[in-house]
Amino acid sequence: MTDEEGSGRSLLKPSIQTCKEITNDDDIIKEYWPSISPIASKYGIEQTYENMIDIARWVISYSCSGRKLPFSVTQEIQDACHKIINKHTYGRFSKKPELFASYLMREFIRIPSNITGIEYKFSLFSGSEESVASIHQLLAGSDANVTMTEHYANHLLMEIWTKGKTEYVRFAYNGQVIKLKEMKGKDIVKLSDFKKSEYKNVNDYCKDLP
Secondary structure, eight states, X not given: OXXXXXXXXXXXXXXXXXOTTSOOOXXXXXXXXXXXXXXXXXXXXXXXXXXXXXXXHHHHHHHHHTOOOOTTOOHHHHHHHHHHHIIIIIHHHTTOHHHHHXXXXXXXXXXXXXXXXXXXXXXXXXXXXXXXXXXXXXHHGGGSOOSOOOXXXXXXXXXXXXXXXXXXEEEEETTEEOOOGGXXXXXXXXXXXXXXXXXXXXXXXXXXXX
């Protein structure tokens, strides 16, 4: 699963519109919108949570790539944009990552269970940065770095290994194998044990999604 915008994004990144457990964003907007309002006013951007995140990402993409920022973007605005991304994308789900990871984790578990009789199997999901980071946080727990600045092209890999008739599962984030918090820190476990572990709690959230 890569950090790219793709079709079905509303499923890959649950929102208040698609998942009733996600809380309203009004308090977040009230706290941070004033800090980026000069940009919003200049370009006629409506005051919404998603627009606030998009503005922050736009500013960060300029500064991280070394491109010259528009004159209206002050250092104060840049600092605010980093805070917005850190706190309200990664930080937003740090206490309950299973909520934001629910749909994709269900897909991760469903696909290997439904595909049989094929020697080589490969599935690719294209989602948002939050999708990748929320699953990383869910799997790794406190070992996951969820206070990073916005990054691009992050990817999460799920591998299914077979020994005899037993299937095993392993995950990696940007090429680094993940030690699974709910599996006593093991990095490869039986798929059947993984399905029965605390990770199955993703089934308790966003039940209205497919």
